Amino acid sequence: MSPILGIYASQISGHLVTNNYSSISTVTVGSGGASSITFSSIPSTYTHLQIRGIAQSAATTFIEDGKIQFNGDTGSNYIRHALMGNGASAAAYSTSSTGILVDAMVSGTVSGTANIFADSIIDILDYTNTNKNKTVRVLNGVDFNGAPFSGNGGRVTLTSGLWTNTAAITSITISGANFNLNQYSSFALYGIK
């Protein structure tokens, strides 16, 4: 018989808490949904930012792109390159847009998938450096246990994003590309020193 090891969190003592990864703010969408969420007045005291989120939108026929914008800039100043797997094949593509588009960052909603949310981890590097255009990388995915959307039983995506602006990032807006975010969508912003 194979041995079984148990690790009981309640028995762990001496937790190490560092000051290098700090929670800054969390936004959770309430009943009725929201067109977007925004983190504003972001402090400049960190080196990098990370956003960890779950999201679902009112889209009923497809997995929806998420859109990330900085400092209220809605111009065509964003570029993304992505590598995506949909369970059947891998694809690579790039897009210029009015925000950094992230494939399947937001789950759509069809029968049987009401409780499924897309998860994402967004890293925003050196966000206060005024000598650099700003770079983002994203790991995100959603799985539907099959194919409620044509050809999309699930998606997992690696994305690099660029905002062609050297300004320090002081606000971040996240939305679905076309539809409102549903209740329980939630994004948490962290600072990394």
Added chain:
Amino acid sequence: MAGSTYTPIATQTLGSAAATVTFSSIPSTYTDLILITQTKQSNSSTYTILNFNGDSGSNYSQTNLAGNGSSAYSNRNSNDSRIIANQGNYESTSDWQINRYNFQNYSNTSTYKTVLFRTDIASIDTMASVGLWRSTSAITSIVFSVANSGTFTAGSTFTFYGISAA
């Protein structure tokens, strides 16, 4: 208000081979969980599998994106009885596999649970995956085990962190 987080919850370094590593009594006080593992397997016909809360029903599915040195590809499973690390490939007995699992909003009782994870075996492939557990229950235990009667070798490590959102 900003608050420091990313707290080590538990860690385990195997002193001898083990078929299963269990994280139980997971506190609900965090927003996300991160688990970083570095493992090797006892034989080349095994792979790591995950189950939550003792559920071994057909309530899991996953989608993967991988590169194996010659091509990029994607595969997936539906109605499975577990989530599989490095799906489609057996693991290495000689090279350490490094996995990083993200369990986001794991104690939320309104949504199904999704895990985002990366699997890297330098001699075989690199993979990004999303797994779904079709349950709205809070995750209170996670079991890592080795398929096909395999074991994790001595020296395999499992480190578990909690992140609390403001």
